[in-house]
Amino acid sequence: EAQVTQNPRYLITVTGKKLTVTCSQNMNHEYMSWYRQDPGLGLRQIYYSMNVEVTDKGDVPEGYKVSRKEKRNFPLILESPSPNQTSLYFCASSPRATVGYTFGSGTRLTVV
Amino acid sequence: QQPVQSPQAVILREGEDAVINCSSSKALYSVHWYRQKHGEAPVFLMILLKGGEQKGHEKISASFNEKKQQSSLYLTASQLSYSGTYFCGTEIMESGGGADGLTFGKGTHLIIQP
Numbered sequence: 001e002a003q004v005t006q007n008p009r010y011l012i013t014v015t016g017k018k019l020t021v022t023c024s025q026n027m028n029h030e031y032m033s034w035y036r037q038d039p040g041l042g043l044r045q046i047y048y049s050m051n052v053e054v055t056d057k058g059d060v061p062e063g064y065k066v067s068r069k070e071k072r073n074f075p076l077i078l079e080s081p082s083p084n085q086t087s088l089y090f091c092a093s094s095p096r097a098t099v100g101y102t103f104g105s106g107t108r109l110t111v112v
Numbered sequence: 113q114q115p116v117q118s119p120q121a122v123i124l125r126e127g128e129d130a131v132i133n134c135s136s137s138k139a140l141y142s143v144h145w146y147r148q149k150h151g152e153a154p155v156f157l158m159i160l161l162k163g164g165e166q167k168g169h170e171k172i173s174a175s176f177n178e179k180k181q182q183s184s185l186y187l188t189a190s191q192l193s194y195s196g197t198y199f200c201g202t203e204i205m206e207s208g209g210g211a212d213g214l215t216f217g218k219g220t221h222l223i224i225q226p
Contacts, residue, residue, distance in 0.1 A: 033213050041218060042114065043154070043199060048213030058213060059114070090153060092214075097203055098142045100156035101214060 002027045006091050006104035013081055013111055021076045021107050023091030031094040032074040033058070033101070034066065036087040043090065049074055081111045113138065115202045117217035124190050124224050132185040132220045134200030143176050143183040144201035144214060147194075154199060157185075187222070195224045 004025045013019055025032065033048040035058075045058030049068040063085055065077040074093075078085060088108050092101040115136045122130050134143065142161050146154040160176035160183060172194075176183045187194055201214040 031213070035216070043201075043216040043219075044114075045213055045215055050213075056213070059215065092154075094214075098159060098161055100144060100159055101146075101201075102156070103153035105153055 002102070004091055004093050004102050004104035006089075006107050009105065009107060011107060011109050013109070015082055015111055016080050019078050019081060019109075021078075021089060021091075021109070023074045023076065023104060024072050025074075025093040025102070026072065027093065027095070027102070028071065029093035029095050029102075030071070031096060031101075032068065033092050034064070034074070034076050035090045035092065036060065036085075037090060037106075038087050046076070046089075081109075083111050085109065086111050114215055115200055115217045117198075117200055117220050119220060120218070121221040122223070124222070126192060126224055126226055127189055130187045130190060130222060132187075132198050132200075132222075134183045134185070134202075134217055136181040136202050136204075138181065138202075138204050140176075140178070140181055141203040141205040143174075144203075145174055145183075145185050146199045146201065146216075147196045148199065148219075149196045190222075190224050192224050192226065195222055197221050 007022045034046040035043040044060045047066040049055045091104040094101040118133045144159045145157040148154040171188045174185045197219045199216045199219045201216045204212050
């Protein structure tokens with residue numbers, strides 16, 4: 001089944017403890033993106049990648065890192081999480097520009 | 113830069129029509145429309161690429177005015193299943209030829225009542 005898989009679905013962590021949210025797609029898509037969703041703010045793009053080793057900042061990249069060493073994987077890294085990074089995170093992928101994106105099921109992160 | 117969506121929320125009776133608008137201050141490569149049900153991931157509805165282009169998906173259609181950088185989503189004879197939050201997403205052409213990823217508006221909450 002074609003899909004975008006995020007793990008974990010839920011995560012509660014403490015301030016400052018490094019964490020990684022994984023994202024993997026099995027559709028050979030070139031484009032991958034990370035978004036955070038907060039009430040009233042919609043979906044805000046954190047980072048996006050147009051291909052392996054090609055990444056760029058979105059609108060809210062501060063406090064996040066990404067890597068794209070393989071086409072299928074696009075992990076989101078929080079080196080030192082803070083409470084203001086408590087949010088619902090979505091990974092999404094697309095074959096190329098001007099084609100619809102497929103979203104993962106989301107990761108609900110709470111930083112205490 | 114996020115596109116601007118309006119209205120923020122709409123409450124309709126089943127069978128009524130709705131229009132959701134999306135506008136950008138930048139020249140657009142494409143406009144996407146997605147729907148998100150509560151507790152679920154956004155789901156792709158359609159994409160528009162050219163000025164004046166219109167597309168349809170069941171009773172949901174959209175238009176794109178390239179000159180004004182505006183798109184509208186039309187929901188006709190709304191059904192209970194149409195309830196959810198609708199997001200427009202925009203791609204802007206980069207100087208190198210690719211798009212800069214997909215930037216979403218803040219969303220429009222649509223509530224359909226029986």
